[in-house]
Amino acid sequence: MAGSVAATIHKAAALVLAVFADLSLFYASGLAATHSVVGHLGRLWVSAALRALALTAVTLFTLGDLRPWLIRFIAAYTLLPAVFETGTKALYHEESQCSQMAGVRCWLMCAGASLAAALFWEITVPDTDEEAAGKKSKQKARVLFVRVLLLSLHDYILLLGGLVFLSLAVLCEMFIPFYTGRVIDILGGQYQQNEFLSALLFMSLYSLGSSVSAGCRGGTLLCAISSFTCRMKVKLFEALTKQDIEFFETTKTGDITSRLSKDTTLMGRTVCLNVNVLLRTFIKTLGMISLMMNLSWKLTFLVLMETPITGLIQNLYDTHYQRLSLEMQDSMAETNEVASEVVSGIHVVRSFNTEKQEACRYDKCLMKIHKLKTHRDLVTAAYLLARRLTGLGMQVIMLYYGRLFIQRGQMTTGNLVSFILYQSDLGDNIRSLTYIFGDMLNSVGAAGKVFEYLDQKPKVSTDGKLKPDQLTGHVSFHRLTFAYPTNPNKAVLQDFSLELKPGQMTALVGPSGEGKSTCVSLLQHFYKPEDGEILLDNEPLKSYDHRFLHKKVAVVSQDPVLFSDSIRYNITYGLADCSQDEVQEAARKASAHDFIMQLQKGYDTEVGERGGQLSKSEKQRIAIARALIRQPQVLILDEITSSLDAESENKILQELARCPTQTVLVVAHKLTTVEKADQIVVIGGGKVEERGTHQELMDLRGSYYKLREKLFTADDVA
Numbered sequence: 271m272a273g274s275v276a277a278t279i280h281k282a283a284a285l286v287l288a289v290f291a292d293l294s295l296f297y298a299s300g301l302a303a304t305h306s307v308v309g310h311l312g313r314l315w316v317s318a319a320l321r322a323l324a325l326t327a328v329t330l331f332t333l334g335d336l337r338p339w340l341i342r343f344i345a346a347y348t349l350l351p352a353v354f355e356t357g358t359k360a361l362y363h364e365e366s367q368c369s370q371m372a373g374v375r376c377w378l379m380c381a382g383a384s385l386a387a388a389l390f391w392e393i394t395v396p397d398t399d400e401e402a403a404g405k406k407s408k409q410k411a412r413v414l415f416v417r418v419l420l421l422s423l424h425d426y427i428l429l430l431g432g433l434v435f436l437s438l439a440v441l442c443e444m445f446i447p448f449y450t451g452r453v454i455d456i457l458g459g460q461y462q463q464n465e466f467l468s469a470l471l472f473m474s475l476y477s478l479g480s481s482v483s484a485g486c487r488g489g490t491l492l493c494a495i496s497s498f499t500c501r502m503k504v505k506l507f508e509a510l511t512k513q514d515i516e517f518f519e520t521t522k523t524g525d526i527t528s529r530l531s532k533d534t535t536l537m538g539r540t541v542c543l544n545v546n547v548l549l550r551t552f553i554k555t556l557g558m559i560s561l562m563m564n565l566s567w568k569l570t571f572l573v574l575m576e577t578p579i580t581g582l583i584q585n586l587y588d589t590h591y592q593r594l595s596l597e598m599q600d601s602m603a604e605t606n607e608v609a610s611e612v613v614s615g616i617h618v619v620r621s622f623n624t625e626k627q628e629a630c631r632y633d634k635c636l637m638k639i640h641k642l643k644t645h646r647d648l649v650t651a652a653y654l655l656a657r658r659l660t661g662l663g664m665q666v667i668m669l670y671y672g673r674l675f676i677q678r679g680q681m682t683t684g685n686l687v688s689f690i691l692y693q694s695d696l697g698d699n700i701r702s703l704t705y706i707f708g709d710m711l712n713s714v715g716a717a718g719k720v721f722e723y724l725d726q727k728p729k730v731s732t733d734g735k736l737k738p739d740q741l742t743g744h745v746s747f748h749r750l751t752f753a754y755p756t757n758p759n760k761a762v763l764q765d766f767s768l769e770l771k772p773g774q775m776t777a778l779v780g781p782s783g784e785g786k787s788t789c790v791s792l793l794q795h796f797y798k799p800e801d802g803e804i805l806l807d808n809e810p811l812k813s814y815d816h817r818f819l820h821k822k823v824a825v826v827s828q829d830p831v832l833f834s835d836s837i838r839y840n841i842t843y844g845l846a847d848c849s850q851d852e853v854q855e856a857a858r859k860a861s862a863h864d865f866i867m868q869l870q871k872g873y874d875t876e877v878g879e880r881g882g883q884l885s886k887s888e889k890q891r892i893a894i895a896r897a898l899i900r901q902p903q904v905l906i907l908d909e910i911t912s913s914l915d916a917e918s919e920n921k922i923l924q925e926l927a928r929c930p931t932q933t934v935l936v937v938a939h940k941l942t943t944v945e946k947a948d949q950i951v952v953i954g955g956g957k958v959e960e961r962g963t964h965q966e967l968m969d970l971r972g973s974y975y976k977l978r979e980k981l982f983t984a985d986d987v988a
């Protein structure tokens with residue numbers, strides 16, 4: 271505490287010393303007034319250098335070091351009078367009120383202006399301690415921006431059209447206030463009809479031109495945004511579907527959908543909207559400033575003094591508003607998640623009587639949103655107040671000086687009206703520039719997230735080219751070691767070897783969690799083993815063409831997923847040109863044809879979201895038909911029989927037995943299924959513990975024998 275008080279006193283003393291030294295030099299320079307222009311400017315520049323030196327020395331002496339922001343402030347503060355005076359002399363051959371006299375008013379004006387500029391700079395372009403990191407991220411933003419720009423070039427005709435219309439609209443808009451002022455001058459002075467009519471005509475033409483161009487600009491840019499966003503969404507979607515299964519296990523669904531919906535849309539705004547609007551506003555601002563300079567350069571400088579303050583207020587507001595908006599979005603997502611969780615799990619909610627509890631949970635989330643919204647509205651109110659006050663203050667000052675200049679004959683009333691019109695537009699433009707700059711950084715950030723997914727290369731290669739005409743379906747797991755990427759310390763399979771022969775049915779059995787489904791996933795080439803490999807017809811799985819492999823190796827999983835479309839679509843999923851006969855044949859083999867024909871629309875019946883309009887067994891049979899229609903050489907059935915009745919199961923197994931060359935791998939918990947297998951493999955501890963026919967393993971009286979009672983249902987054993 272005592273330390274911080276001492277530090278504050280130290281800093282205050284440094285400030286007083288600096289102000290004293292500076293004021294002394296400032297007044298001393300005023301005493302050396304000269305009437306020659308060169309002498310006058312020379313005096314100002316020498317004084318600037320001396321003041322800069324003195325302030326630097328005082329800062330170093332009292333504080334011990336010179337921060338970058340202090341260097342910037344001292345430079346701006348000391349150089350301002352010299353730069354301003356030289357500019358005024360060079361451009362307008364006039365002298366400012368501070369040129370000869372060195373009054374405290376001039377000193378205060380320079381100090382205020384440089385302080386405002388320094389503050390604006392520090393807030394908009396902060397020089398953080400992690401300068402290196404900041405530079406890196408700025409560079410990253412630049413790289414991202416160029417990438418988005420290159421991707422947008424596809425729509426160059428629309429973008430170019432937008433730019434042309436934008437320039438036309440800006441040009442026309444800029445001249446409207448000028449002609450308004452002219453009309454007022456004509457009406458106020460000696461009325462001349464011709465001049466009045468021509469001013470009116472030009473005003474109307476410029477207004478029409480600006481409206482038409484603005485409309486066309488909006489239309490072309492919206493088309494460009496829409497086209498860009500669509501392309502990006504498809505590109506991202508394609509990239510996502512090619513990602514490893516690991517990616518989907520480690521990435522939240524909400525994150526993926528948010529990239530697809532929100533970030534791609536934001537990204538579209540980067541070039542198509544932000545760059546265009548930024549350009550428009552920038553060009554318009556420059557044009558307006560030059561027209562305002564023409565009307566009165568003194569008033570223009572006065573008005574421009576508002577810019578740093580406006581920019582500062584806007585920047586503070588944008589930062590707070592965006593932070594609160596992001597928090598609100600998160601809270602809304604949380605609220606929606608609670609609602610959808612309760613709706614989808616309504617059976618559990620009812621049976622556990624937690625309706626009230628869930629309503630409270632929902633209410634809590636809503637209250638959080640409400641609080642954030644109130645906070646955001648307060649920030650907006652404060653921002654609007656500050657904006658109005660600065661605007662009003664500036665208008666009062668402008669009117670005061672405007673009247674003074676009219677009195678002195680330096681401008682006409684019409685000029686002042688034009689000036690006021692430009693000024694109100696200028697304020698809006700500067701606010702837009704600050705806002706769009708922030709928005710552009712935001713959209714570049716969103717682009718970064720999209721590119722992160724686009725650039726992510728799957729670890730499991732799908733670049734294989736092998737597509738042999740003949741495939742026997744001989745599978746061999748060769749000394750496989752595997753751990754899930756999400757849990758790399760736990761090896762699920764260790765030095766695991768297994769052979770699946772064509773025309774044979776192999777049943778994989780073992781206690782829960784020993785790696786049966788893992789074998790199935792590896793055979794589908796979902797993961798990359800750490801060691802060893804899986805061979806199909808003596809060739810590694812990865813060397814096969816991706817499409818070919820998944821046509822020849824088909825799987826029916828425990829909990830099959832159907833897509834919300836017709837039964838026909840689901841059976842022929844991923845296959846082009848399948849005849850109705852083929853579809854029916856597959857459905858018959860899967861024991862599904864009869865129940866499908868009983869449905870009102872037969873094969874055209876919609877199955878609902880994730881097949882929700884069908885029973886578990888019906889879904890399972892459609893999934894079996896989906897696998898069988900591919901006539902796979904290797905068929906994997908992962909615990910399918912758990913949701914099938916004994917009759918359907920028997921029929922399906924009989925059908926499979928009719929295909930003598932197919933390799934079948936069954937993961938099952940039903941003894942009736944396992945018994946029929948040509949080979950039974952018992953998995954334990956990540957390895958093959960036993961293998962043989964049912965009878966051989968029973969005679970062995972080993973793991974299978976012991977497991978039999980634990981593993982299979984009582985009915986089965988009996």
Ligand SMILES: Nc1ncnc2c1ncn2[C@@H]1O[C@H](COP(=O)(O)OP(=O)(O)OP(=O)(O)O)[C@@H](O)[C@H]1O
Nearest residue numbers: 519754756757762781782783784785786787788789
């Ligand atoms: N995606 C995953 N990420 C991390 N670990 C996993 C994943 N899937 C399974 N595991 C773990 O790997 C081990 C083997 O799981 P697997 O599903 O292959 O067993 P299983 O023998 O098929 O079991 P069950 O008979 O219950 O279906 C288990 O310990 C499980 O927790």
